[in-house]
Amino acid sequence: MKNLQKWNDRDISWLHFNGRVLEEAAKPDVPLLERLFFLSIYSSNLDEFYRVRMPVLKAIGQLEAGEEKSVAVIDTVKALVNRQQQQFGNILRQEIIPGLGREKIRLVYNEPVPEQVGAIARSYFFDVLTAYLTLIPLEHTKPVFLENNKLYMLVDLVQNNLQRRCIVNIPSDKVSRFLHTEHDGTTYVLFIDDIIRQQLPFIFKNAKINGAYNIKITRDAELNLQDEYAGDIAVKIEEEIQKRDFGLATRLLYPPDLPQPLLRTFVNAYGLQGANTTSGGYYHNLKDFLSFPVRPAHLLYPPEPPFSMVAEVSSLFDRISARDFIVHTPYCSYDAVLRFFNEAAINPEVVEVYTTMYRVARDSRIANALITAAKNGKKVTAFVELKARFDEANNIRWAKTMKAAGVKIIYSIPKLKVHAKVALVKVNRAGRLKDYGLFSTGNFNESSARIYTDHILFTAKPGLLRELELLFIFLAKRRKPLPEERSVFSTLLVAQFNLQEEFLRRMDTEIAHARKGLPAGITIKLNNLEEEVMISKLYEASCAGVHVNLIVRSICRVVPGVENLSERIKVKRIVDRYLEHGRIFLFENNGDPQVYLGSADWMNRNLYRRIEVCFPVSDPELKKELVTILQMQWEDTAAAVWVGAEAQNIPQHGNKSSFRSQTGVYLYLKEKYGK
CATH class of the missing domain: 3.30.870.10 (Endonuclease Chain A)
Incomplete structure (x- = not known):
């Protein structure tokens, strides 16, 4: 691997995670509507990325020392997102929409409202949608503010021999994004965007509609909070929340057929020159697929009813007294x-x-x-x-x-x-x-x-x-905490007190064992792994002979498998039916495993700017239970991928059988505790 860095970029790593979500939407063995929901999750994740991370990248780029690196990262981000958006569209148009059609569910996508349901759509427009529509002429001297992540339609028309541009809101924040109705055995699902587009001749009487284009602006989500100020913190935060949706624009999404002159007119009218202008699909906020209105059971994951561990317990506190x-x-x-x-x-x-x-x-x-x-x-x-x-x-x-x-x-x-x-x-x-x-x-x-x-x-x-x-x-x-208070905890690991130091000490113990030829190993499951001190210690452990297995769902800055750096480090990522969220820390400890659970990822924010608690699990049976669960997840061949040296997802090949850890964990726990 040429020009390999010691740390992968956190934002590029995160985008590969979101790409893994997209991969789940592409799997033919995932139930059809669940694939649609994975598209929704991908879309929602990407919106948050542009609200939270893009402002940070731009701010770094404005600093002289960080400009070159930031530009390179932003260019890579744009290229990755563009490829993923293309994949998103292909999955939706070529696989999911035809699959729904075979189930007699017609998702009307980028086409006029079908005649069969035209009357129902028209009635819905007048009975429901018109109560929420606002018309915003683009020619206003001072443009009306367009809200964060809300949907709008930019309409280009000629009326009374005058060229006009007008913005119409799409009120998906007030009503469902979809209208569904049945006709001749087929269920039609319509975007309200298309219902509004169908009625533009009514909205703009005696006008020639040249085009109507869905647009969306994403804005910076950061609150301007001072760490020290007088007064009620709740009041201060409430004031800032009200300003959040009025933050600087970080992205403008528009459809591929929007004429460039009209795009420039819109960008200039709203002062969006600093935003990423991105040609996306014909519809935005496809996170709304999560509320898709038609849900046949056979198009969803089969039910896995949770089982109670306390249903027959007369007193929960007595149950806890008896055993953890x-x-x-x-x-x-x-x-x-x-x-x-x-x-x-x-x-x-x-x-x-x-x-x-x-x-x-x-x-x-x-x-x-x-x-x-x-x-x-x-x-x-x-x-x-x-x-x-x-x-x-x-x-x-x-x-x-x-x-x-x-x-x-x-x-x-x-x-x-x-x-x-x-x-x-x-x-x-x-x-x-x-x-x-x-x-x-x-x-x-x-x-x-x-x-x-x-x-x-x-x-x-x-x-x-x-x-x-x-x-x-x-x-x-x-x-x-004051310096003299930092030693108050000896069993709990608490960030700001002893958490980082104690985890480093446990890794040092594994390093010492490996150098003596004693059993040594580290297995850690996290949501995010970013902080360089902790990663450096993992590299040190690898060089000392410790085998390190990492299951990291999202951001992972570790560069695995590099000779004389991380050759004994392997990283997996699991994306499946449920969101992997629990943090587990397992240290081999010369055959006497130490197991911790906790709230803390290994990120700068968790270690340096938060109070986190990680806690030991000492009961032998519970330790065995957690080790079993962790081992199942490591052996996952269906929903897990390897994370490569450039943070990319690498499929697992050569497996004769497919093992899905989430199914395995459910059956294991059900057999152990289910009634």
Whole structure:
């Protein structure tokens, strides 16, 4: 490999991950509608990339030292995205739409509304859509602001012998993107874009319509938050949220048939010279496919009903006292987590409840349980992170509601995000306080638990929970730890205190074992692997003889398989039915494996700008369980690919049989715990 770098670029690596999502949409053995949903996920991911990462790349490019590198990265990004967008269109037009047609589902795509359903579409236009339509003449001296990621139609027309350009909004944020109706045994699915286009002669009477082109502007999503300021942080964030959709444009999407003179007129009118102008498909916001209105069961994944681990338990706290256990979502039901908070709310022996909340579900039963607990006289404390990107408004809403009910709310810490997912309940048993805790790799969010693979440890171990209580005491101080406080944790690994140092120490132990010829190995599963100190230690381990297996879903800056650098490092990426989200850390430790779970990826933000918690799993049976799950994922040949030295996805070949780890994990856990 020529000119190989020591670190892969994070953004290019991420785009390869999104390309892996696209590959799943291309697989003929994936159910047809699930393939459509993968296209939706790809589209949604790409929108967020342009909102969050493109402004960063441009900002780097404006610095003299970073200009050359940034231009090269941006050029590579554009080329990758263009190739992926071409692949996206081919999958949709050549595979999925014909496949739906064979199922008597006609997705009308880039063609006039069919005569068979023309009357129904017209009625829908007048009965529903017209209530939300706004006409914006392009000739305005001061153009009306076009909102972030909203859909618009740029109409070129001649009316009363005058050339006009007008923008019509497509109200997909107000109504469903699709209208579906049945005719002669075929279900027609129409984009509302085409229904509006059909009625342009009515909207612009006595006009000649020369063309109508769907456009979309993506804007910078960063909030302008000062780390130190006077006043209520919730108020400040609410003010900034209201400004978010008015940020600088980072991308303009337009269809391939938009005439260049009209494009230049539009760009000049809206001052979009600094945005990436990208020729995409004829439709934008295809993330809306996730709400596709026709869903025959045989076109979806077969159901995998989650099984409860606590359905027959009379007291959850007694169950935890007896032995630690782990709930693996979405294979196991989330009912144990909900019950943890619900029992705390009504159990008269419970006196105190503490929890962190990073992304709160919109209709959160957990938040409601905390409210009930406070009303029932418990001391309830919730640390609510208000800086969780794109969830700020929802978190603020719930924080205010809980606070009004008597829950003590602790807000964000300046210069830090609290990304830990932990909870603690104190129970008065015969005059003595007994602690019970939750440690999770994912958010306490019952909505995401249905599609995210995560691991939640239920424990009553005094040592762990004593340190967890110390963490909550620290969080109440709302500040970064002082140097003398950094040694307070010895069992928990907590970012800003000891997390990075302890992981480095464990890798050093593996290096020492390998040099002595003792059993040594590292297997780590993460969402993102970016931070150079940790990667350097993995390179050092590889050079010392340690075999390193990495399962990294998204960003991975490791360059694997390079002689005298990373020849013993292998990297896999899994994209499948569920979003791989749990973090697992396995160190061979001379035949006495150490296993950790946690909230922390190995990224700069996780290690240096967040409070994260990773926690040991000491129960031998649970360690064996996690090692089994990790091994299944490493052996995946159906949904896993190798990550190459240039961050690219490399298919696995030569396998006589195909093994899908998510199916294997579900069957393994069902046999072990299912009733």
